[in-house]
Structure formats: C-alpha cells, structure tokens
Amino acid sequence: MHRLIHFFKRNKIKSLVVLILLGAYYFCLPKTLFKDPTATVITSQSNELLGALIADDGQWRFPANDSVPEKFKTCILQFEDEYFYKHPGFNPVSIFKALKGNLSSGTIKRGGSTLTQQVIRLSRKGQSRTYFEKLKELILATRLEFRLSKDDILNLYASHAPFGGNVVGIDAASWRYFNRNAYNLSWAESATLAVLPNAPSLIYPGKNQIRLLEKRNRLLKKLHKNGTIDELTYKLSIAEGLPQKPYPLPQIAPHLLQKTAKKHKGKRVKTTVNIALQEQTNSIVKQHYNRLKQNEIYNISVLVLDVKTREVLTYVGNSPTDKAHQNSVDIIDKPRSTGSILKPFLYAAMLDAGDVLPNTLIADVPTQFGSYHPENYNQTYDGAVHANEALSRSLNVPIVNMLQEFGLDRFYHYLKALQLKDLKYNANHYGLSLILGGAESNLWDLCKSYAAMSSTLNHFNANSSQYFNNEFCQPIYNSKQSVDFGKLSTEKEVFDAASIYLTYESMKQVNRPQSDESWEYYDSSQEIAWKTGTSFGFRDAWAIGTTKDYVVGVWVGNADGEGRPGLVGVQAAAPILFEVFDLLPKSDWFAMPYDEMLEVNICKKSGYRASSICDETEMRYIQASGKKTEPCPYHKLVHLDASEQFQVNTSCEAISNIKNKSWFILPPLQAYYFKTKNPFYKPLPPYRADCTESIGTPMEFIYPNQQSTIYLPKDFDGNINELILKVAHSKPELELYWYVDSEYIGSTKDIHDMAILPSSGNHIITVIDELGNELKHKITISE
Structure with missing residues (x-):
C-alpha cells in the first residue's frame, strides 16, 4: 500500500490519466440501455396471454421477460455465439476471422460480434457499422459484462432483437408468427426465430422462403450433430413448414386490457382472470349477442368476482359487436339506469334498522306521491304482500311504499356507504324514483357491493361473530395486489350479518327464467341469491347474483341508450347469468348468523311479531334489530253472537252471550285487492240489525x-x-x-x-x- 501511494505521488499525471480512463470506462455505459416504448400486455392468473396493445411507436415489442425459453436459448447460442458463456463480452478469434475476411474482400461482410456486442448495437440505434463504432461496441460490451450476468444479457438480446416487420423480441415474435407462447415452441419454430434477427429485413416470414428454410435447417442439422436433438426430432423438425404471415394477437379480454393500459401503460401485468372461465363466458356472450341483435340489442357486459379474494375472474366489457354499435366501449364501469337492482339494498337497510321483518305485510294498492305514480310491472295489485315477497317478485308499489316509510334520506345514506360513485346528486334530486331506476350506477360498483355483503356474512360466521371494517373495498384484477379487509370489530360496516342473510333468503326465491324454472328439482343446481332490473323505457337489463363464493353481474342493452321491446332483466340478462353460474364450482348456501338473530313468535298472516290475539303463529328467526318492531296491527278482537254470523255489542246482547274472536282485518282499499288474490280472506261479519254499531274509517x-x-x-x-x-x-x-x-x-x-x-x-x-x-x-x- 505504501509503495502504491509512493507510485501515485511520483507519477501524478499518469495516475490522473488512469483514473480518468477508469472513470470514463465506469460511466460510459448508460444506466438504461433501452428506452423504447413497449406494448401493454396482460396475462391470466396462469400466465397465459389475454391480449396486448401495440407500443406507441407502432412496434410489437413486449416488455422484457425475466427469462429466455430453453429451446430458443440453445438455438440462438448455437447460431450466433457458441462461446457466449466463456468470453468477456467479445470473442478475439471471431473478431480476427471477421477482420481478415473483410480486409480480403474490401467490404464489411462479417461482423464477428458476440451477443453482448449485439445488445450494445441494438441499444445504439442508427449507428454506422464502422471499425470505430465496432471498437465502441467492444468497450461497452465489456462494461456490460461487469454490470449484468450472462443470463440477463441474453434476456436483453431476446427482448430487443428484431424479428422482421414491426415485430421486436422473442415474446412478440412467437405470438405473431406461431400464435403461441415462446415457451411452447417446437425446435423447428425456435430455430426459425433464432435465425431471423441475423437478417430480419431480408428473411421475412412469407418472403425469401428458400433462404429462410436453408438457414433454419442448417441450424437444426447442427443441433442434431452436437447431440442436442435426436434423429427423429431432427427429421420431424425439418419437415415443419415456415410461417407465412403474422397472426393477430389474442384478444380474450380486450376491455380489461384497455382498463389496465390506463394505469400500467407499456407494462406486463399478470391479472387475476381465469382464462378458461373468460373464454367460456366470451362464448356465452357471443351466442346471446347473435340472438339479441335480431332485436337490435347489441351490447352485453359480464363481470365475475371471487367473494373470498375479491379478484376479478372474468371481465367482458362488451359483446363482439361492431364499431357502429360502440364495440370498444367498456360498459362495466359506465353509469346506467339501475331499474330495480337497488331494491335488495333497501330491503337490507330496513331489516338492518329494525323497521321491518321479512314477512311484514306491505300495502300494494294504487298509490300516488304528489305527481309520482308508481305502478307494478304487470299493472295489477295484491292489496298487501309480505316484504320478502315484494322483493322476490320485484313489485314496485310495495317497494316505493317501503322507501316512503323508511325515509329517502336514510336510504340514501346507506347507498353512499356502499360507495356507489355514480350517485352524484342529493337524495331529493332522485326522489322516490331512486328505488325504481331514477339513479344511475355501474356493473363494477354493484358487483362490488354484493361481493362485500356476501363476504361480510362469510367473515361474520368464520370470525367469532366479528366484522371486518373494510369489507366494501374495490375488487382487484392485478395478481400482484391483494385485498386488505381491515381490522376485526364487533361493529358492522354497513349492514349486519342477519339483515344480509335474510335479504339473500328472499333473493333466493326470485323466479328463474323459463328455461331454468325447475332448478330446485335438480340435485346439481345450486342456490343463488339474485336480482334483475329493467330501466324505464327498456334501456337497461340487469341481472346480478351471488353465492357464498362468487358474484356474477350481467348488463344487456344498447350503449347509446336506445330502448327495445323485450329488453327486460329476466328475459335478456338472467339467462346469461345462470349460464355463467353453471361454469363455476358449486357453492354451499350461506350459514345462518345465529348470533345476530332472535327466534320469536310471528303472526303467520301479517308477518309481524305476534300479538296476544293472533290466531295462527309460528316461531321464526328474525334479525336482532327486529325486536323493536310493533306487534301485529291487523288482528282485532271482534265481538260476535252465538252463531258467529253477526257482530254484536252490549247495546244489543248480554255480555255473557258475546263471543270474542280474533279477526284478520285489512284497511278497505287493501282488502279490496287482497281478497281477489286470497279467496280465504274473510271480511268482518256485519252488525246485527238491532245493534248500534261504531265504525272507524270504512x-x-x-x-x-x-x-x-x-x-x-x-x-x-x-x-x-x-x-x-x-x-x-x-x-x-x-x-x-x-x-x-x-x-x-x-x-x-x-x-x-x-x-x-x-x-x-x-x-x-x-x-x-x-x-x-x-x-x-x-x-x-x-x-
């Protein structure tokens, strides 16, 4: 050390020059060799290509992969640089041979470059091939060898080598020329791609076939001679044909690709999509599109979520329609009129608040709120229906009556807690029509909400009756992400578990499409909580369903908002929903959340908590908050004569002769419609002629x-x-x-x-x- 210091002191100028040269050598190589834009690429959860968007410079250049396929690696080394793993970045023997041949011919015919030097040349675009430039490449190549491992250098080459036309890199080339992943190429295909970068403009697939075939077969023969491939493989390989023209890249989830490109442009993103499920759903959508377009209905979107992980398993943003019908529009996140799809949220909110029980009778009679006059879809009335039946049958009038009773602002508060981003105005802007499609939402938010409700119920039963405080989080489609459900708490986030369970019990009773209406008779069929929706003017058809494990959401309509006859949720969207559910593994039904429920005596006829005079009762589980609901208001104690044919009172009959009997009585308007659907409904007997009757509002x-x-x-x-x-x-x-x-x-x-x-x-x-x-x-x- 002392001698070295002494040398530097005696040779300051030489030492300075050496230090400058070392510094120049150290910094001569740019930190980033390649700054070219790359394509946006998405793959499935099993790493299969779903689609790609071409790079901004018009090149099919995939983001660099982290490894090189073994067959291509063997072929490229045998063809370009046999001593790649032995040289320091340049091969003196190859350089000498190239120099000798070029000098004798008077032109540069042979480069003698290693793969490392070719990486440098590829990164220094547009440089003339002079001896001075070759010297620069040699120096930079040795510097690259100090920076990266041999495998990393080989990966750089494979990712940026030209393969003819606008195809760059082994990944893009394998899809463009052979329509498959580079790791699935045969020896002949790998050899074809290995010889292409050597002269990509001269040997382009579909042109110069003889020369390309000669080069490929020469390489295959070399592989056979050195024992890399056996005789049979060699003969089969040379018999394979050559690519004639580029294939279009897969477009299995094109709208998810667009969505990904907004945040991860030019990146390779491994998604959560199940490719088999995606392709099968695409097929279902195509079949229904071909049928629906006969009725001038052109757009369909489908979203499938995993409840446990909140991962997107299938993302169909639109049907395979044409440009005239906006095939590029991703409808999954676009606001559309909700129709009846929000009704389960109102039902759950009223259960959660303890304002109603599942079987509580709700008025179903002609009703007007100011200028707003809701009507049932079939334009008939039942007089009174149980709340859960109003939901399962999607009756508009009872649901609007429920919203009026519950309070518009209270319900709006629940919807905001669900984080429905398209609710941009205050509650009064929407009015009572909010529950029948007066508001807008999108398939993404609605599926997210149903998945969160299902997950809330699952987690409550699995975690000692506790709730996570971040259940209503966004679904994910990037496999590198995971959902944070937050911390466990005894406090619910939006709805309690019992309200969700009872809501799903009602949704399970929804009548299925005609083709699936006998589902309950088949052992293989699964229970699904589902709901449809149809917007005013037949512009939007919805169907969303959930099991313990999956949520499936379907929207059908026209992207431009044109309504069509027959564009009804149960006819247009529900069949798609059940066909997609048939692709999914069967799920058990949700477990009852007993810790949030009470078993109480219920009046069979009214659905209220039984009063002391209810004549028919049964024990049922209700949500714990339901204990504050009033006892049955429809059973009255009436006074009858001995024959029970007439009402009497003390004005005409002795107390000892009066029979007291419980009687189920509806208000007159409700009774008028109720008795047409319920033939066993008995109106009150009249007063006996000699009695003085007192009557309320008759x-x-x-x-x-x-x-x-x-x-x-x-x-x-x-x-x-x-x-x-x-x-x-x-x-x-x-x-x-x-x-x-x-x-x-x-x-x-x-x-x-x-x-x-x-x-x-x-x-x-x-x-x-x-x-x-x-x-x-x-x-x-x-x-």
Missing part, C-alpha cells in the same frame, strides 16, 4: 288517487269518455251517495263504481254512506 278511493290530474280520453268519434270513480267500502252492502262539487249525482250499492263526465278544472268528489261516514277527494280534469 271506505277508501280505489280510483282516482288523491289530488291526481286526469286526462279524459276520446273515442273514435271524438267524444270524451266518462270518468269511472271507484270506492272500496268495508261494508259493500251499504248504499253510498255521490256528490261532485256539492251536487248530488247518484248512489251505488254492493259495487261502488260511479261514471261522471266532469268539466275541465278542479273538482271535489264527496261520498257519504248511509251511516253518515264521509270521504272527500280532490281531482283535476285536464283536456
């Missing part, structure tokens, strides 16, 4: 609704048709007296329908029964 208008505006239609002769007024009375045998603006117009008995022909403007309809009970109604007649 009648209600069936039509028209309070303060409604009515447009009187005209017949073919131009005459205005009459308006038919209808009233329901708890005692239809009584005579009713009708008045319009205090003018008597007639009376009715048994059937209380009255035809009038009012003038335009505001009117007050008054009805008085023979007992003196009065009913008033305001209407507006418009021409």
Whole structure:
C-alpha cells in the first residue's frame, strides 16, 4: 500500500490519466440501455396471454421477460455465439476471422460480434457499422459484462432483437408468427426465430422462403450433430413448414386490457382472470349477442368476482359487436339506469334498522306521491304482500311504499356507504324514483357491493361473530395486489350479518327464467341469491347474483341508450347469468348468523311479531334489530253472537252471550285487492240489525288517487269518455251517495263504481254512506 501511494505521488499525471480512463470506462455505459416504448400486455392468473396493445411507436415489442425459453436459448447460442458463456463480452478469434475476411474482400461482410456486442448495437440505434463504432461496441460490451450476468444479457438480446416487420423480441415474435407462447415452441419454430434477427429485413416470414428454410435447417442439422436433438426430432423438425404471415394477437379480454393500459401503460401485468372461465363466458356472450341483435340489442357486459379474494375472474366489457354499435366501449364501469337492482339494498337497510321483518305485510294498492305514480310491472295489485315477497317478485308499489316509510334520506345514506360513485346528486334530486331506476350506477360498483355483503356474512360466521371494517373495498384484477379487509370489530360496516342473510333468503326465491324454472328439482343446481332490473323505457337489463363464493353481474342493452321491446332483466340478462353460474364450482348456501338473530313468535298472516290475539303463529328467526318492531296491527278482537254470523255489542246482547274472536282485518282499499288474490280472506261479519254499531274509517278511493290530474280520453268519434270513480267500502252492502262539487249525482250499492263526465278544472268528489261516514277527494280534469 505504501509503495502504491509512493507510485501515485511520483507519477501524478499518469495516475490522473488512469483514473480518468477508469472513470470514463465506469460511466460510459448508460444506466438504461433501452428506452423504447413497449406494448401493454396482460396475462391470466396462469400466465397465459389475454391480449396486448401495440407500443406507441407502432412496434410489437413486449416488455422484457425475466427469462429466455430453453429451446430458443440453445438455438440462438448455437447460431450466433457458441462461446457466449466463456468470453468477456467479445470473442478475439471471431473478431480476427471477421477482420481478415473483410480486409480480403474490401467490404464489411462479417461482423464477428458476440451477443453482448449485439445488445450494445441494438441499444445504439442508427449507428454506422464502422471499425470505430465496432471498437465502441467492444468497450461497452465489456462494461456490460461487469454490470449484468450472462443470463440477463441474453434476456436483453431476446427482448430487443428484431424479428422482421414491426415485430421486436422473442415474446412478440412467437405470438405473431406461431400464435403461441415462446415457451411452447417446437425446435423447428425456435430455430426459425433464432435465425431471423441475423437478417430480419431480408428473411421475412412469407418472403425469401428458400433462404429462410436453408438457414433454419442448417441450424437444426447442427443441433442434431452436437447431440442436442435426436434423429427423429431432427427429421420431424425439418419437415415443419415456415410461417407465412403474422397472426393477430389474442384478444380474450380486450376491455380489461384497455382498463389496465390506463394505469400500467407499456407494462406486463399478470391479472387475476381465469382464462378458461373468460373464454367460456366470451362464448356465452357471443351466442346471446347473435340472438339479441335480431332485436337490435347489441351490447352485453359480464363481470365475475371471487367473494373470498375479491379478484376479478372474468371481465367482458362488451359483446363482439361492431364499431357502429360502440364495440370498444367498456360498459362495466359506465353509469346506467339501475331499474330495480337497488331494491335488495333497501330491503337490507330496513331489516338492518329494525323497521321491518321479512314477512311484514306491505300495502300494494294504487298509490300516488304528489305527481309520482308508481305502478307494478304487470299493472295489477295484491292489496298487501309480505316484504320478502315484494322483493322476490320485484313489485314496485310495495317497494316505493317501503322507501316512503323508511325515509329517502336514510336510504340514501346507506347507498353512499356502499360507495356507489355514480350517485352524484342529493337524495331529493332522485326522489322516490331512486328505488325504481331514477339513479344511475355501474356493473363494477354493484358487483362490488354484493361481493362485500356476501363476504361480510362469510367473515361474520368464520370470525367469532366479528366484522371486518373494510369489507366494501374495490375488487382487484392485478395478481400482484391483494385485498386488505381491515381490522376485526364487533361493529358492522354497513349492514349486519342477519339483515344480509335474510335479504339473500328472499333473493333466493326470485323466479328463474323459463328455461331454468325447475332448478330446485335438480340435485346439481345450486342456490343463488339474485336480482334483475329493467330501466324505464327498456334501456337497461340487469341481472346480478351471488353465492357464498362468487358474484356474477350481467348488463344487456344498447350503449347509446336506445330502448327495445323485450329488453327486460329476466328475459335478456338472467339467462346469461345462470349460464355463467353453471361454469363455476358449486357453492354451499350461506350459514345462518345465529348470533345476530332472535327466534320469536310471528303472526303467520301479517308477518309481524305476534300479538296476544293472533290466531295462527309460528316461531321464526328474525334479525336482532327486529325486536323493536310493533306487534301485529291487523288482528282485532271482534265481538260476535252465538252463531258467529253477526257482530254484536252490549247495546244489543248480554255480555255473557258475546263471543270474542280474533279477526284478520285489512284497511278497505287493501282488502279490496287482497281478497281477489286470497279467496280465504274473510271480511268482518256485519252488525246485527238491532245493534248500534261504531265504525272507524270504512271506505277508501280505489280510483282516482288523491289530488291526481286526469286526462279524459276520446273515442273514435271524438267524444270524451266518462270518468269511472271507484270506492272500496268495508261494508259493500251499504248504499253510498255521490256528490261532485256539492251536487248530488247518484248512489251505488254492493259495487261502488260511479261514471261522471266532469268539466275541465278542479273538482271535489264527496261520498257519504248511509251511516253518515264521509270521504272527500280532490281531482283535476285536464283536456
């Protein structure tokens, strides 16, 4: 050390020169050799190519892989650089032979470059092939050998070598010329690609076939002679044909590719997609597209999520339609009218808040809220239906009544907690139509919400009745990511487990499409909680279903919003939903979350908690929050005579002769419709003639609704048709007296329908029964 210091002191200039040269040598090689843009590439969870977007410079150049296929590696070394693993970046023997041959010919015919030198030359684009440039390449090659391992250098070469046309790199070349992964190439195919970079512009697939074949077979013969391949493999290899033209790259999940490119442009992304499931779903979508397009319905999207991992297993952003029908649009994340698809969230919210029980009766009668007049899809009414039936049958009027009772702002708060990003306005902007499609959402957010609800229920049962605080997180499609469900807590995040379970129990009863309606008779069929939706004007058809393990979401419609007859959730979207579920492994049904439930006595007829006078009861499990609901309001204790044919009271009968009996009584308007669907419904017996009866509100208008505006239609002769007024009375045998603006117009008995022909403007309809009970109604007649 002392001598070295002494040498430096005596030879300062030489030492400085040496240090400068060493520094120049150290820094001569750029930190990043290749800055060319690369294609965006996505692969499946099993690393199979799903699709690629060409690089910005128009080249099919895949991002560098982390290894080189063994067959191609063997071929390229035998063809280009047999001593690659032995030389320091250059081969003196090859250089000497090349120099000798070039000098004798007077031109540069042979390069003598190693693969390391070729990597340097590829990185220094456009440089002339002079001896001075060769010297630079040699120096840079030795520097590269110090920086990287031999395998890394070989990988750089394989990723950036030209393969003819706009194809760069072994990965892109194997797909473009042989339509398969580079690791699945035969010896003949690997040999073909190994000789292409040597003269890619001269030996292009489809051209100069003889020369390309000679080079390939010469390499195969060399591999045979050195024992790399046996005689049979050699003969089979030379018999293989050559690629004639480039193949198009796979486009198995093109819309997921677009989505990935927004965040990971020019990267290779291994996704969570199950390629077999994706391809099978693509096939299902294509079949249904071919059928639906006959009805001018052109767009379909399907999303499949794994509930446990929240991974995207299938992503079909659109059907295989054409440019005129916006085939490039990814509809999965586009806002569309929700139709009825939000109804399960309202049902779950009301259960969660303890405002309703699964079988609670809800009014299903003609109803008007200001100017808003909801109607059931079939335009009929049941009078009253159980809440879970209103959901499973997707009845609009009972659901709107539930929303009105629950409160628009309260429900809106639940929806915001679900993180539905397309709810951009306040609750009053949407009004009660919010629950029937007045708002917009997208397939991604809706599937995410159902997956979160299913996961909440699974986790509650698996973690000693505790909840994770980040269940409603975003699904993932990048396999490098994983979902963080947060920390365990005794507090629910949105809905409690019992409310979700009871909601799913109701959704499980939804009638399946006609082709699948006998599902429950087959042992192989699985239970699925599912819901459809149809937007106003038949513009959007939805179907979303969940099992314990998977969520499948389907949207069908036209990207431009054009409505079509038959574009209904149960007809257009549901068949696709069940065909996709048939591809998935069967799941067990959700376990009941007993720690969030109570077993209570329920009135069979009304679905409320049984009161002391309910005549038919049963023990049922309800959500714990449901214990605060009121007892059954529809059972009344009535006083009957000995024959039970008449009501009596102390004005006409001795107390000792009066029988007290529980009676199920609905309000008059509900009873009017209820008895048409329920033949065993018994109206109250009349009072005996000698009794003085006291009666509450005995009648209600069936039509028209309070303060409604009515447009009187005209017949073919131009005459205005009459308006038919209808009233329901708890005692239809009584005579009713009708008045319009205090003018008597007639009376009715048994059937209380009255035809009038009012003038335009505001009117007050008054009805008085023979007992003196009065009913008033305001209407507006418009021409």
